[in-house]
Each structure stands twice: as structure tokens, then as C-alpha cells.
Amino acid sequence: MRVTLHQRILSDVEHRILSGAWPPGYRIPSENELAQQYQCARMTINKAMTQLAKAGYIERRRRAGSFVLQPHAQSAVLEIHDIKTEVAALGQAYGYELIEWHRRRGDVIGRGRLELSDSAELIDVTCLHRAGSVPFCLEERLINLDAVSEAEQADFTRESPGAWLLRKVPWNVAEHTISAVGAGAATAHHLGIHEGAPCLAVERRTWNADHVVTLVRLTYPGDRHELVARFSPTGRQTSSPRLT
Amino acid sequence: MRVTLHQRILSDVEHRILSGAWPPGYRIPSENELAQQYQCARMTINKAMTQLAKAGYIERRRRAGSFVLQPHAQSAVLEIHDIKTEVAALGQAYGYELIEWHRRRGDVIGRGRLELSDSAELIDVTCLHRAGSVPFCLEERLINLDAVSEAEQADFTRESPGAWLLRKVPWNVAEHTISAVGAGAATAHHLGIHEGAPCLAVERRTWNADHVVTLVRLTYPGDRHELVARFSPTGRQTSSPRLT
DNA sequence: GAGTGGTCTAGACCACTGT
């Protein structure tokens, strides 16, 4: 047996969640029901479900059952974002401003990095997050419309695309690239810092099943932000962003 | 039952590994032996051992048994370092140079961050890693001698303290803090860059059981290095550092 | 009270691999 039974069960349930067939709040069949469906022992189901719970896909409550959770923001690694929550956690007033919005074909910049075909259409958004009156983070985002067609109708003047996606689209793979860069002219202008000032850049690609959903670049002024991640090899890691 | 049996077994074995009682290469008793020792079913042992294997503490081989692994470098999050390996992976010649070495009491800088008592003694090392002839990373490290007394005799002129610690001391908790900073005068000098140039700073604290073992600050020139971490909520994450 | 998940048992068969 190449792929084990509990792996297949886990994968089945994961795909039902990723596809939206089992949306957030959905009550998953009980272990006994699933054991009958799969014609296996309850322990086998339990193993799969326990892993799904550890991964943050579902919540399990005695007597009540197992429920699909909202897509999780934290990468289990760098608990970044939603930025609004992050700012609120610092006790600051959150401000959001849409700077640019374009809809276009992917034949420009991000096609390679988004793994898109020529015909793919995407949305390109630039926006700014503020903590109090101070610029906190510049967000430049591409959204793959093939993966999230609803994104075209979304209104990003009031809600940031990050928060919107978090509500709408579950993910199963993410990739972070973290670097230090000198602020370019436009970035410096938006963030209210000097050109060339050190900034922390976090670029994240997010997948749902096989499709890249979105590519985002978050630029933080280097003197105001750091990423903290605390963890152990065994248990689940705790992590929290922090302001210097 | 507050703490479950397989949790206690896992914790028992983890502590034997962290304390050095079961050193790297040690063959752990078989599941059947452990089941007899703990007077429990083999499945209960298996659950604990499977988690230890996933956490990277041990390796399990059929017929051969389970063996304690070398302390693992990767944080399961940001697979940073040993830097020598990192440079080698880029196809560059690795160079190492010790810049400073001090032994002193902790009443200076890092006592607070190392969670040390007044009487604690520590080692303070500064060194430089090179890729080819180009400075790659500046390492500034404090080592808690209460936790690793052997560190006093270690020779850091040829081997970096990071590589030495990785060989000698297992860890069970780590905390990364990542930020972007402008290079100070000394840093700029060592890295051969301009003062104020953006750098990626990774600060890592590492614990063994309850003791902070070491605090290290790694400073990379921002235009030459980025951190990449790729992962999924379920499986183990793959991650690799990358040169731009 | 009843149904859920959490844990544990005492078996079993298999795949693999070192001797």
C-alpha cells in the first residue's frame, strides 16, 4: 500500500475544505459516520482528523462535533497578517487606503512568479496600511482571477485585499521570502521615509490546491517593524509580530 | 488524566535526548521493550515515537530500530544555518574568520535577553563568514556558560561557534526575530558595505530545556541575501535559504 | 442523558532490512 488509508482520508477532507465544498462552519460527519463510510476502524479516522485539527483546518469539540474553521492567517511560521489585526494588537488605530487598482493580463510582471499562462487575467492592487497616522506597511498584490474570479467584483476601497482573501479563500501552501531593501522613491514616498532607508520586505505566494492564488509584497519601514517567530520542534509554535 | 500517557512518554524521551543521556546515535529501546517498561500497549509508544520522529529528534528504520539524530539545524521554519552548509549550497567557497572573543560576566549587555542571573558567565564571540572572497554574514554571539560549560575550551578560531554548538547542544525551543537595519560603522566595515546600507538581521535565541543556550545576531548584506520558507499547514515544511 | 471526541488496549498482518 503506497498511500495509507488515513492519508487518503486526510487528503479527501482537505480537498473538500479547499474546494469550498465544506465551507467554514460546516459540520464534518462524526468519526463513527466516517468510519462507516470508509469501512474502517474509528482509530483510523481519528488519526486523520487529529492531524487536520493540528494543521488548523478544523476545530473539534466534544459532544458538538468537528467544524471547518475560517481560513487561517498564520503561516504556522510567521504569524503575519491580517495587518488590521496586527495593528490593533499594538493598540493603534488602524487606517487603510487604496492607492491603485488595475485589472490586466498577466503578460506583464508577475506571470512567471504567479505561474500563469499567457491568457491569465489578474488584478494588481497597491494599498497602504497605517497605525495611527503613521504609515505602517505598503502592500503590493497580484491576484490570480483564474483562481479567484470573485475578486473582480470585490471592493478594495474599504477592505484590504489581504483581509478579503483571508475571508474568502483557504490555502494549503505558502511561501515566504524575506529580505532587506533600501526604499525606492515611490515606496519612500508612500511610507513617509527617506529614499534608501532600510525596509523589511516580505513577499508571500499562496496556493490553493494547484493554483497560485496571490502574490503579495509587504514593505515595512525597517525601524518600526520586526518579525518574531517562536517555536519548538514538537508542539505547535507560538509566534507574534512585534513593534520595536 | 491531565497529561496523557503518550505525552509523558514523549516528554521522557525528549528530556533524555536534551540532557545528553541518550546522545546522537544512541539506539532507543524498541517499541515492544518500551511498551513493557511503561506497561502499556505498543500503539501508545508508537504515537509518541512517531511524533519524535516528525519533530526531527530521532530516525526510525525498520528492522534496525530508532536512533537519536544529531541536533537539527533547521528551525522547521527558517532553515538557517549552519552557514558553512548554506554557503556550500550556493557553490561558493566557504571562508571563516574569528574577529573577537571575550569571556565575561553577564552583567553587561545580554543578561536580560539571555535570562541570566547576575553571577552567570558567558562567552561573547564576533566572527565573519565569507562566500568566496565576499563577506557573507557577520555573526555576533553570546553563549551561556551555565548551560554549555564546555564552550569555554572550544576553539573558535577554526570552527564557528554556530557549527560547534550545532554539534554539541540539542535544543527544544528557538525564537527568531527578523528585522531590516542600516549597517552601523563597524558592521559596514566588516561586511565591506556602505554605512547605512540595508541589512537583514536575524536574531535567534535557543533554549535547551529551561536554559537559554545562546543568543546570536546574524547580519547579512541586504542586496545579497534573502530568507525563503515554504510550508503547508499539514505536512512538514520545506524551506531553503537562497541568494539573490 | 446521549453523543461526541480523546485515549488506550491487545491483538494482527505486512514491508522492509540487517544479519
Added chain:
DNA sequence: CAGTGGTCTAGACCACTCT
């Protein structure tokens, strides 16, 4: 070939909590 881990079974009891 023998012993290991990997998986699975068909039960069991318990804690919890929703109704």
C-alpha cells in the same frame, strides 16, 4: 530469517458538553 517499525482493527472507558 527474525526483528523492527507502519498500519489497521474492533473493541473499551472516560470526559466533556450540548440539549
